[in-house]
Each structure stands twice: as structure tokens, then as C-alpha cells.
Amino acid sequence: ISSGVRVTMVPLDATHAACITLDDCKRFRALNTVSGDFAAELCEQRIVMHNAAQPLDVPDAAAVHDALCIAYLIDPGVLKDVRHVHCVVGFRDFCEGQTIVDPRYYTEEKNCYYAFDGDRFKFVDVLCDLFARDKRKGR
Numbered sequence: 001i002s003s004g005v006r007v008t009m010v011p012l013d014a015t016h017a018a019c020i021t022l023d024d025c026k027r028f029r030a031l032n033t034v035s036g037d038f039a040a041e042l043c044e045q046r047i048v049m050h051n052a053a054q055p056l057d058v059p060d061a062a063a064v065h066d067a068l069c070i071a072y073l074i075d076p077g078v079l080k081d082v083r084h085v086h087c088v089v090g091f092r093d094f095c096e097g098q099t100i101v102d103p104r105y106y107t108e109e110k111n112c113y114y115a116f117d118g119d120r121f122k123f124v125d126v127l128c129d130l131f132a133r134d135k136r137k138g139r
């Protein structure tokens with residue numbers, strides 16, 4: 001975080017908000033591409049596991065954490081409520097391994113951007129656009 005490179009953290013709050021649903025999987029399949037079908041299959045499996053072990057607020061949905069981070073590089077609009085904050089990772093005692101975020105406006109050293117929310121509809125649109133490119137390449 002203190003490397004000097006701009007850091008944007010995408011925590012579980014954002015990835016759970018920008019979840020993929022079974023209806024989204026239908027959109028992926030409707031593209032009739034290898035990547036759309038593959039993504040639908042993987043997401044459907046994740047949804048089964050999420051429903052069993054960690055249901056989200058949105059029914060029949062699952063978080064796809066890493067894909068949201070990459071989608072942010074393509075279209076930053078997939079993340080919402082991104083704030084410049086002070087952030088540290090605890091290395092001892094009670095906070096070992098925890099990310100500690102101080103979003104107060106008067107914090108002196110703001111060292112990263114932190115996404116407090118995600119836009120699931122824009123995220124799926126970005127994915128559909130990418131998966132549809134299979135057709136344009138003649139695959």
C-alpha cells in the first residue's frame with residue numbers, strides 16, 4: 001500500500017454487491033460463444049456453492065472476486081463509492097491480517113482508494129461485451 005503506486009482495494013463488500021446471478025448466466029449463454037458458455041458454467045457452480053454455504057442478499061447469486069478487479073481496469077464504473085482513504089494491514093495482536101480503513105475526510109495520509117460498493121449490472125455488461133468478442137474474432 002505504501003509503494004507509491006496507485007492502489008485500489010476491491011474488498012468483499014464490493015464483490016458481493018457486484019454479484020453474478022442465474023439470469024446473468026443466461027445472458028452469457030445467449031451470446032453463443034465459447035467464453036460465454038464457459039463463464040456461465042463456472043458461475044452456475046459458484047452460485048450453487050454460495051447458496052449452500054454463503055447466500056448473498058441477491059437470490060441465486062455468487063461473487064466473482066477477481067473478475068470484478070479486472071473489469072475495474074476495463075471500466076472503472078463497475079465500482080461505486082470509491083474513496084481515497086488511509087489504509088493499513090495489521091501485522092500483530094488483535095488486528096493481524098486485517099485491513100484497517102479510515103475513510104474520514106480529515107485523515108492526513110490517504111494512501112489508497114477503497115471501493116465500498118460495486119455495480120452488478122455494469123459488471124455483467126462489461127463481461128458480456130468481453131465474451132461477445134469471440135464472435136467478432138470468428139471463433
